[in-house]
Amino acid sequence: MAQTMTQKILAHKAGLDSVKAGDLVLINLDLAMANDVTGPVAVNVFEKGNLTISDPDKVCFVLDHFTPTKDIKSAQNCKQVREFSEKHGIKKFFEGGCAGVEHALLPELGIVKAGDAVIGADSHTCTYGALNAFSTGVGSTDMAIGMSKAKAWMKVPSAIGFNLKGNFKKGVSGKDLILYIIAKIGVDGALYKSMEFFGDGVGALTMDDRFTIANMAIEAGGKNGIFVADEKTIAYMEEAGVKEYTTYEPDSDAPYEYVMDIELSEVPYMVAFPHLPSNGKTAEEAESLKVKLDQVVIGSCTNGRITDLRIAAEVLKGKKVKENLRVIIIPATPKIYKEALNEGLLNIFMDAGCIVSPPTCGPCLGGHMGILADGERAIATTNRNFVGRMGHVDSEVYLASPRVAAESALTGYITAPKN
Numbered sequence: 487m488a489q490t491m492t493q494k495i496l497a498h499k500a501g502l503d504s505v506k507a508g509d510l511v512l513i514n515l516d517l518a519m520a521n522d523v524t525g526p527v528a529v530n531v532f533e534k535g536n537l538t539i540s541d542p543d544k545v546c547f548v549l550d551h552f553t554p555t556k557d558i559k560s561a562q563n564c565k566q567v568r569e570f571s572e573k574h575g576i577k578k579f580f581e582g583g584c585a586g587v588e589h590a591l592l593p594e595l596g597i598v599k600a601g602d603a604v605i606g607a608d609s610h611t612c613t614y615g616a617l618n619a620f621s622t623g624v625g626s627t628d629m630a631i632g633m634s635k636a637k638a639w640m641k642v643p644s645a646i647g648f649n650l651k652g653n654f655k656k657g658v659s660g661k662d663l664i665l666y667i668i669a670k671i672g673v674d675g676a677l678y679k680s681m682e683f684f685g686d687g688v689g690a691l692t693m694d695d696r697f698t699i700a701n702m703a704i705e706a707g708g709k710n711g712i713f714v715a716d717e718k719t720i721a722y723m724e725e726a727g728v729k730e731y732t733t734y735e736p737d738s739d740a741p742y743e744y745v746m747d748i749e750l751s752e753v754p755y756m757v758a759f760p761h762l763p764s765n766g767k768t769a770e771e772a773e774s775l776k777v778k779l780d781q782v783v784i785g786s787c788t789n790g791r792i793t794d795l796r797i798a799a800e801v802l803k804g805k806k807v808k809e810n811l812r813v814i815i816i817p818a819t820p821k822i823y824k825e826a827l828n829e830g831l832l833n834i835f836m837d838a839g840c841i842v843s844p845p846t847c848g849p850c851l852g853g854h855m856g857i858l859a860d861g862e863r864a865i866a867t868t869n870r871n872f873v874g875r876m877g878h879v880d881s882e883v884y885l886a887s888p889r890v891a892a893e894s895a896l897t898g899y900i901t902a903p904k905n
Contacts, residue, residue: 487503487504487506488737488738488739488740488741489504489505489506489736489737489740489741490645490647490680490682490736490737490740490741490742491618491680491682491712491714491734491735491736491740492620492642492643492645492680492682492709492710492712493505493506493507493642493645493680493740494734494736495601495603495619495620495734496511496513496603496620496640496642497511498601498732499511499513499514499515499603499620500512500513500514501514505642506642506741507642507643507644507645507741508641508642508644509641509642510639510640510641510642511639511640511642512637512638512639512640513603513637513638513639513640514603514636514637515544515603515604515605515632515636515637515638516544516598516602516603516604517544517545517546517578517592517597517598517602517604517605517606518544518545518546518604518605518606518629518632518633518636518638519545519546519547519548519588519592519604519605519606519607519608519611520546520547520567520606520607520608520626520629520633521547521548521549521550521551521588521607521608522547522549522550522551522552522553522560522563522564522567522581523551523552523563524607524608524626524629525547525549525563525566525567525570525607526563526566526567527607527626528607528626528627528629528630528633529566529567529570529630531626531627531629531630532570532630532633532634535630535634537630537631537633537634538634539574539575539576539633539634540634540635540636541636542574542575542576542577543577543578544636545574545576545578545633546576546578546579546580546592546597547567547571547576547578547579547580548580548581548585548586548588548591548592549564549567549568549580549581549582549585550585550586550587550588550591550845550846550847551846551847551851551853552847552853552854553581553582553585553846554582554844554846556853556854556855564581567579568581578597583820584820585819585820585845586818586819586820586821586822586845587785587786587787587790587818587819587845587846587847588606588608588787589608589610589611589613589614589697589701589787590697590787590790590791590818590819590822591818591819592614593613593614593616593617593697593722593726594726594819594821594822595726595727596723596726596727596728598614598617598619598621599617599619599723599728599730599731600617600618600619600715600719600723600731600732600733600734601618601619601731601732601733601734602614602617602619602620602621602731603619603620603621603638604619604620604621604622605621605622605623605624605628605629605632605638606621606622606623606624606629607623607624607625607626607628607629608623609623609704610623610701610702610704610787610788610869611623611624612700612701612703612704612708612709612710612711613697613700613701613787614700615700615703615710615711615712615713616693616696616697616699616700616701616711616713616719617713617715617719617722617723618712618713618714618715618719618733618734619712620710620712621710622640622709622710623704624638641678643678643679643680643709643710644678644679644680644741644743645679645680645681645682645740645741645742645743646671646675646676646679646680646681646682646742646743646744646745646746647682647684647736647740647742647744647745647746648667648681648682648683648684648685648745648746648748649684649685649687649745649746649747649748650683650684650685650686650687650688650690650691650748650750651685651686651687651747651748651749651750652686652687652690652749652750652751653687653690653750653751654690654750654751654753655751655753655905656905657755657889657903657905658750658753658754658755658887659695659698659797659887659888659889660691660692660694660695660696660697660698660699661695661698661756661788661789661867661885661886661887661888662753662754662755662756662887663695663699663748663750663753664698664699664702664705665702665756665757665758665763665766665885665886666748666753666754666756666766667706667746667748668702668705668706668758668763668764668766669756669758669764669765669766669767670746671706671746671764672706672764673705673706673707673762673763673764674706674707675706675707675764676703676706676707676708676709677707677708678707678708678709679707679708679709679743680708680709680710680711680712681703681706681708681710681711681712682711682712682713682736682740682742683696683699683700683711683712683713683714684713684714684735684736687748687750688713688714688716689716689717689718690750691718692718692793693718693719693722694791694792694793694794696713697788697791698788698789699711699713700712700713701787701788701869702763702788702869705763705764705869705870706763706764714733714735714736715733715734715735719733754768754769754770755768755769755770755886755887755889755890755902755903756768756769756886756887756890757769757771757772757865757884757885757886757890757900758871758884758885758886759772759871759884760871760873760882760883760884761871761872761873761875761882761883762871762872763869763870763871763885765871768902769886769890769900769901769902769903770902772884772900772902773899773900773901773902775900776899777863777884777899777900778863778898778899779808779811779863779864779865779884779894779898779899779900780811780812780858780862780863780864781811781812781813781814781856781858781862781863781864781865781866782807782811782812782813782814782864782865782866782891782892782894782895783814783816783849783850783856783864783865783866783867783868783876783891784798784813784814784815784816784866784867784888784891784892785814785815785816785817785818785843785848785850785867785868786816786818786847786850786866786867786868786869787818787847787850787869788867788868788869789867789868789887789888790816790817790818790819790822790845790867791818791822792817792822792825792826794867794888795815795817795822795826795831795888796829796831797887797888797889797892798815798835798888798889798891798892799826799831799834799835800892801889801892801893801895801896801903802834802835802838802840802892802895802896803834803838805838805896806838806839806896807838807839807840807895807896808895808896808897808898809898810898811895811898812841812856813835813838813839813840813841813895814840814841814843814848814849814855814856815832815835815840815841815842815843816842816843816845816846816848816855817842817843817845818845819845820845822845823844823845838895840895843855843856849864849866849868849876849877850866850868850869850870850875850876851870851875851876852874852875852876852877856876857876857877857878858876858877858878858881858882858883859877859878859881860878860880860881861878861880861881862877862878862881862882863881863882863883863884864876864881864882864883864884865883865884865885865886865890865891865894865900866883866884866885866886866891867885867886867887867888867891868883868885869885870883870885871883871884871885884900886900889903890902890903
């Protein structure tokens with residue numbers, strides 16, 4: 487039976503020769519992960535059910551959403567997860583100077599790899615599909631069972647194929663591509679489907695591009711996003727210390743609902759307008775509307791990696807951000823922070839008038855470190871721009887790539903890069 491990449495991984499993890507869309511299978515998990523927001527809920531379910539942990543090495547907590555802890559409630563949540571981890575011998579526990587934004591941290595540390603099956607009590611867990619893994623977000627109840635049994639029931643998704651061809655125009659990135667795709671298919675265009683990326687154009691994408699694209703599969707309703715593995719995938723995993731992995735390719739006649747051919751050279755700089763990631767316009771269209779900004783955020787699990795910071799620094803070097811505009815730079819992990827420090831990027835940002843934050847999710851979810859007030863507008867490299875996402879319900883968030891965000895930081899309104 488012909489299968490997609492996702493179907494092959496799920497079949498293997500369920501101990502079956504093959505599966506098809508709609509099958510309900512019990513899969514063995516390689517990792518169940520939660521954070522300081524979802525972790526306490528999962529812990530409460532776990533303890534209410536008097537559950538036990540079968541394999542502590544397959545459980546992971548990353549405290550990243552409201553950390554450094556912003557108030558008493560967030561401190562209590564972190565304390566609860568910390569004590570739970572100590573009690574149950576969970577070694578994959580990360581906070582403070584050892585933590586960072588979870589979906590950047592775990593690949594960087596080699597904790598997730600090709601062929602893995604991962605659930606996370608966070609919707610952007612689909613990020614790890616960039617490594618040719620099956621990864622998806624779940625609720626905190628499923629997380630509690632996953633922590634206990636290292637297993638999860640999964641309905642096998644149908645799939646959409648994305649055949650990438652050629653190369654980007656100079657400066658265009660993975661963030662532009664995923665906003666371009668979501669604008670075309672809509673926020674429910676891949677509802678409970680696997681978004682599978684293949685074709686010669688994959689080789690033109692950096693790993694950071696792929697993490698960004700897989701991360702935002704959920705913004706099209708996707709169950710997961712996944713890329714074929716290539717030399718870049720292998721090199722990334724080897725640098726992270728991964729020694730054993732299994733890669734999967736789709737069969738030539740894999741049962742995709744349809745395949746979308748995308749010429750990368752035709753992808754423009756994109757901006758998603760409020761209040762949906764699918765409300766996409768080209769950056770040129772956005773610039774013509776003279777959208778005045780109050781804040782710029784460059785960071786998050788989507789675009790807080792070192793290549794993102796390098797792009798922003800390239801734009802901002804030797805310049806000043808617009809007067810009275812708040813520009814917040816958030817390296818996604820301590821390693822990325824150190825790389826940016828050693829490369830002189832933090833000096834560039836601070837000399838330009840930016841704020842440099844410690845690694846955190848911070849303002850992305852309206853947590854802290856950059857909340858918007860009534861009527862304020864931000865352009866951000868984050869992944870979601872729903873009503874009230876970054877603060878007040880009458881604020882607005884515009885999604886864009888690091889290059890577009892940095893260019894906009896100089897002018898004070900949404901600005902398209904001039905290649």
